[in-house]
Amino acid sequence: MRRPVRIAVTGAAGAISYSLLFKIAAGEMMGKDQPVILQLIELPHAMESLRGVAMELEDCAYPLLHTITLHDNVEDGFKSAHYALLVGARPRGPGMERSDLLEVNAEIFARQGRALNDFANRDVKVLVTGNPANTNALIASRNAPNLSPSQFTCLTRLDHNRAKGILASHSGATARDINGIIIWGNHSPTQYPDLHQATILGEPALSQIDMDWYRDVFIPQVQQRGGAIIDARGLSSAASAAQAIVNQMHDWVLGTDPGEIVSMGILSDGSYGIEKGIFFSFPVRCNYGRYQIVRGIEINEFSQQRLNDTEQELLDEKAVIEHLLPKETEASHLNLSICLRSGVTLYADGTGPEQTSKFMTTNRVM
Numbered sequence: 594m595r596r597p598v599r600i601a602v603t604g605a606a607g608a609i610s611y612s613l614l615f616k617i618a619a620g621e622m623m624g625k626d627q628p629v630i631l632q633l634i635e636l637p638h639a640m641e642s643l644r645g646v647a648m649e650l651e652d653c654a655y656p657l658l659h660t661i662t663l664h665d666n667v668e669d670g671f672k673s674a675h676y677a678l679l680v681g682a683r684p685r686g687p688g689m690e691r692s693d694l695l696e697v698n699a700e701i702f703a704r705q706g707r708a709l710n711d712f713a714n715r716d717v718k719v720l721v722t723g724n725p726a727n728t729n730a731l732i733a734s735r736n737a738p739n740l741s742p743s744q745f746t747c748l749t750r751l752d753h754n755r756a757k758g759i760l761a762s763h764s765g766a767t768a769r770d771i772n773g774i775i776i777w778g779n780h781s782p783t784q785y786p787d788l789h790q791a792t793i794l795g796e797p798a799l800s801q802i803d804m805d806w807y808r809d810v811f812i813p814q815v816q817q818r819g820g821a822i823i824d825a826r827g828l829s830s831a832a833s834a835a836q837a838i839v840n841q842m843h844d845w846v847l848g849t850d851p852g853e854i855v856s857m858g859i860l861s862d863g864s865y866g867i868e869k870g871i872f873f874s875f876p877v878r879c880n881y882g883r884y885q886i887v888r889g890i891e892i893n894e895f896s897q898q899r900l901n902d903t904e905q906e907l908l909d910e911k912a913v914i915e916h917l918l919p920k921e922t923e924a925s926h927l928n929l930s931i932c933l934r935s936g937v938t939l940y941a942d943g944t945g946p947e948q949t950s951k952f953m954t955t956n957r958v959m
């Protein structure tokens with residue numbers, strides 16, 4: 594049996610986690626031969642609810658679930674984590690402007706970045722889901738001076754999967770028949786779902802669908818899918834978001850299929866003319882636990898305009914929280930190549946937790 598890996602999850606009593614944690618414990622994210630330790634983190638008032646989730650996880654008797662620990666603070670919860678899934682965030686309340694939401698979450702993600710820096714495994718891989726995901730990822734990453742910005746990503750795989758699913762339904766194909774979809778930019782309605790590289794059963798997608806449908810139906814539908822789900826369900830997407838988290842982490846850690854392109858929110862290195870220093874969704878391939886931007890894709894005028902729009906929105910978001918970004922990490926985020934990694938693993942020990950949580954004591958849930 595392999596050594597267990599530690600996976601920290603914030604917002605662990607929330608709607609996404611109620612689907613996500615069971616998929617992770619079943620081996621869908623890290624592989625069917627990889628035991629996992631779940632370090633579940635919630636706000637103090639939600640600890641009782643989290644205890645219920647932990648009991649249910651225990652009751653599933655998953656063979657790969659080594660240990661569960663419960664935490665009401667990120668400093669404990671991130672300890673030695675190999676993977677950190679930042680799902681919890683403050684939702685927009687009545688009368689709150691988008692800029693208020695950016696600022697409130699900036700403080701939360703700044704603390705989380707510092708805690709990852711100080712307590713997580715040196716090689717921790719971080720995926721930010723809590724909205725506004727791209728800018729939250731930037732804040733967390735900028736607050737982690739001893740980690741590489743390339744260890745931080747944000748979730749745009751949900752948008753990628755949505756585009757694939759909607760195209761599959763429209764064309765009569767299955768999702769497996771489709772490749773080359775790209776989501777560019779922000780996880781917001783300015784994102785650009787690009788089908789210029791996409792194929793359906795190996796043939797160009799744009800030669801098989803009507804351009805009017807692509808422009809006037811498909812693009813806005815993917816861009817506004819999150820809102821449409823909130824309107825229909827009265828709640829935001831949860832199971833599909835959990836599936837996308839599993840997909841993005843799985844591919845990052847275990848690699849994409851040969852020839853497959855996926856979309857990931859990562860720090861821009863200036864590729865495709867996108868300004869450095871913002872988290873932007875790019876087409877990537879993954880191998881050996883690393884992602885690489887797919888280069889050389891031709892960007893026509895139609896696409897360029899949309900890339901510019903979503904880039905501008907991210908620059909505007911960054912401007913709102915700029916005063917909260919430490920100067921210390923500016924250079925490393927504007928030039929990935931000078932951000933040297935220590936390569937030192939401070940917490941190499943992947944075995945049992947060092948402290949017993951006061952929130953739950955049973956044999957396996959600590």
Ligand code: NAD
Nearest residue numbers: 604606607608609635636681682722723724726748751834
């Ligand atoms: P939810 O409200 O059901 O659960 C969120 C949980 O996070 C709550 O239990 C809350 O107590 C907890 N939480 C809040 N702040 C926390 C903190 N600082 N530390 C630890 N826990 C904290 O929400 P949900 O449906 O699970 O969604 C979570 C987030 O994911 C939201 O911001 C949502 O907008 C976002 N989201 C993103 C995507 C994406 O594709 N990027 C998709 C869907 C949802």
Ligand code: LMR
Nearest residue numbers: 724818819820822829830
């Ligand atoms: C989603 O895409 O479903 C979430 O980000 C929720 C939202 O606000 O759109």
